[in-house]
Amino acid sequence: MFGNLSDRLQSTFKNLSGQGRITETNIQATVREVRMALLEADVALPVVKQFTEQVRERALGAEVLSALSPAQAFIKVVNDALVDIMGGERREINLRAAPPVVILMAGLQGAGKTTTVGKLGRFLTGQHKKKVMVVSADVYRPAAIDQLETVATQAGLTFFPSNTSQKPVDIAKAAIAEAKRKLMDVVIVDTAGRLAIDDAMMDEIKALHAAINPTETLFVVDAMTGQDAANTAKAFSEALPLTGVVLSKADGDSRGGAALSVRMITGAPILFAGMGEKLDALEVFHPDRMASRILGMGDVVSLVEQVTRDVDMAKAEKLAKKVKKGKKFDLEDLRDQMLQMQSLGGVGSLMGKLPGMGQMAGQVDSAKGDKEVNRMVAIINSMTPQERKFPDIIKASRKKRIAKGSGVEIQDVNRLLKQHQQMAKMMKKMAGGGMAKMMQMMKGGMAGGMPPGMPPFR
Amino acid sequence: MSWFGLFKSKKTETEKASLSQRLGEGLAKTRARMAGIGNIFKRDVIDEDTIETLEDTLLSADVSIPTCNVIIDGIKARAKQSDPQTAFRDTLIDLIQPLKSDLTVTEGIKPYVILVVGVNGSGKTTTIGKLTKKLQQEGKRVMLAAGDTFRAAASEQLATWGERNNVPVIRQAPGADPAAVIFDAYQSAQARGSDVLIADTAGRLQNQSGLMDELAKIRRVLGKAEADAPHETLLVIDGTTGQNALQQAKLFKDIAHVTGVVVTKLDGSARGGMIFTLAHELAIPVRFIGVGESVDDLQLFDPDAFVDTLLDDN
Structure with missing residues (x-):
């Protein structure tokens, strides 16, 4: 499995403790x-x-800050360089042109152009309140035009019909003329997938570009692409003046190094990342998150953001207050926590975002974890409010009833009660002034590639 | 062409020569990229520089680092007995030779069910179109099942391939349960006496466990119609994929019980080095490679030709 860069560097730097400066001699192995x-x-x-x-x-x-180990300092240098390169000229999509603003899509077969057209159209309608028309100039792949029509309908966009007997240039020109009449703000032109070495097809898109003079020419690249990303990006950027890049299928478990290759070779900024099957799964690209993903350091920032977005803050605050006051952490609270975790996308999704666990997310049976959470919620649901408040009253016959009610064995109920007990104990410790200490543990854990919240063995 | 080359091409069957020629055309860029290799081997010894160049060559063909190390070790071990170029060629061929195992539609199983799976945009539907033609040429009666009920116009795309090849396509409304579509198609294929049923599925990323479960369900439901079905589960991998190919193969193998791999889009500038990684890490046979748009460009996997194309520096 892929190693985590922070772990790798940690071992490389083991012999360097005490050295306060990164030098030519200690850098060799690290660069490797x-x-x-x-x-x-x-x-x-x-x-x-x-x-x-x-x-x-x-x-x-580079001076090693006293708070950082040489390994951490070096990772910071690498990370900063990645962010600089991928995000140096970050900008929003350019809509400042005489309407209709024309956007041309380009890329290999199966890169995700048509899906991206739908997502981008939806984004522009929703976020920028634009009237968007889409048109397909893919006269080659079977049902490509049908696909765009369906996507357009789903996304609520105006679809300009075309057919396979037409020429791409004619299709695009007709669509733009129609968009002018209909006072559309944006026209997105979808094109056929093409190989960079296919001269005839590359000439076709060059001619198309010359004929419609788009404001944005977006290159769509699959996040799972390997070494070939360099060749393809080079060929496309030589044929077309690319203005931006869309990284598709970024919700997979690839590291997405193609983003760096394409950015460095084309010089065009990465504007968006495709993050899922649904039409609203298009996110503005975050260079800092991509940098930590490439380095295998997890996506802590977006996890934090997701948490703040999806977690019911009122409930979380209530719990925090409760804990602070030294009040008991009851089964009701435990259930709330588990439901919140599920609203964040379940165990698998969380694991993928924690440092050092990205690769584990694929291995750990996340479905099993989610099932376990579901079962625990079901057990708590089978209790009376009083039982949830005062778990101590749950004895043999109550256990039997709860197990029956939630369709589990008595052992499962016992296990849940024990887990709750342990958690309640931990919460109590936190309330007793241990909070600061706990936070420190989390911080230390992160830098070392350990997931936050995992108690270190000290 | 040298005398040796002439002799070599005479020795091979005509069919094989044209295949290797096609592959050669398809991987033309590969050749250009790998051009450095011929020069390395002009020397007799394998020194550090040579190793580094070999390493770079393999890595930029998407061979993984552990696999690359295995290959380099193999070359070093062989270099004592043979010249560097032979050592390199033999090591590579030996590594991927075990993956050579062609798809055979077993006589007596009717319909023989082929389930086609893979991530989004890897080329599943196109591969099905080409495979249909191929099987027809072998005299098989083929039926298609439009199991991708999710992606917009996926079933229309398959229907077009059905029309082109004049084979029936079983499809239902968008959003229908793919397991049900494929189950119905099986019964229909049985009733009509088709030899082969090829079932398309929606593209899915291997880390989306809900969607992967759907594949398990298709297998379960299909198993109710015929215990051994699907008889073949083909994983279609985009030839431009990098290190993620291994993860794809692993998870699809675990959940969908993949029995064969098709590597597509090798006619571009991608080099398909993942085949070496798959050979090193997982033993799933490579059934076909896709080297172009036309039906004949879905070729049987030929380890010798594949390696020769990589090494050819003309």
Whole structure:
């Protein structure tokens, strides 16, 4: 399995404790580890070489802050370099042109262009209140035009019909003329997937670009792409003046190194990332999150954001107050917590975002974890309010009834009660001034690649 | 072409020569990329520089780091007995040779069910179109099941392939239960006496466990009609995929019991080095490789030709 860069560097730096400065001699092995991590994340080799050179220059002589170990300091250098490169010129999609603003899509077969057209159209309608028309100039793939029509209907966009006997340039021109008449704000032109080495097809899209002069020319690239991302990006950016990149299928478990390759080779900023099957699953690209994903450091920032978005803050605050006051953490609270965890997408989704656990997310049976949570909620649901408040009263016959009510064995009820007991104990400790200590533990855990909240063995 | 080359091409069957030629055309870019290799082997010894160049070559073909190390070790071990180029070629062929096992539609099983799975955009439907033609050429009566009821116009896309090849396509309304569609198609194929039923499925990322469970359900439901069905489960992997290919193969194998792999889009500039990684980490046979748009471009996997194409530096 892929190693986590922070873990790798930690071991490389083991012998360096006490050295306060990164030097030419101690950097050699480290740069090699970075190179390996980037290759495992699918960053293209020429890009890796160029990037590690930049990192070496940046890192040399960099002061190691007293709070950081040399490994941590180095990771920071690498991370900052990644963020700089991927987000140097971050910008929003350009809609400042005489309407209709024309957006042209380009990419390989199966990259996700048509789905992205639907998502982008939806985004522009929703976030920017624009009237969007979409049109397909893919006269090759069977049912490509039907696909866009269906997507457009689902996304509530205006669809301009075309057919396979037409020429792509004619289709696009007719659509733009129609959009002008209908006072549309944006026209998105979908195109056929094409290989960068297919000269005839590359000429076709060049001609299309020249004929419609789009404001944005977006290159759609699959986040799972390997080394070939470099060749393809180079060929497309030579043929077309690309203005932006959309990273599709970024909700998979790939490291997404293609993002770095494409960014460095085309120079075009990455505007969006496709994050799921649904039409609203298009997110504005966050270079900092992508950087930590490429390095295998998890996606702590977006986890935190997701938590603040999806968690019922009022309930969370109530619990925090309760704990602070030293009040008991009852089964009602436990159920709330578990339901909140589920609203965050379940165990698997959380694991993927924690540092050092990204790869484990694929291995751990997250479905099993979610099932377990469901079962625990069911057990609590089978209790009376009084039992939830005062779990101590649950003795043999009550246990039997609860087990029957939730369709589990008595052992399962016992296990739940025991888990609750342990948690309540921990909460009590936290209330007793241990909060600051706990936070420190979490911080230490993060830097070392351990998930926050995992008690260290000290 | 040298005399040796001439002799070689005469020795091979005509069919094989044209295949390797096609593969050669398809992987033309690969050749250009790998051009450095020929020069490395002009030297007799394998030194550090050579190793580094080999390593770079393999890594930029998407071979994983552990697999790359295995290959380099193999070359070092062989280099004592043979010249560097032979050592390299033999090591690579030996690694992927076990993956050579062609798809055979067993006589007597009717309909022989082929379930096609993979991530979004890997080329499942296109592969089905080509495979249908191929099986027809072998005299098989084929039926298709439009099991992708999720993606917009997926069933229309399959229907177009059905029309082109003049084979029936069983489809239902968008959003229908794919397991039900495929089960119905099985019964229909049985009633009409089809030899082969090829079932399409929606693309899904392997880490989306809910969608992966759907594949398990398709297998379960299909198993009620015929205990051994599906007889073949093909995983279609996009040839441009990087290290994630291994993860795809692992999870689809675990959940969908994949019995064969098809690597598509190898006619671009991608080099398909993942095949070496798959050979090293997982033993799933590679049934076909896709090297172009036309029906004949779905080719049987030929380890020798594959490696030769990588090494050819003309």
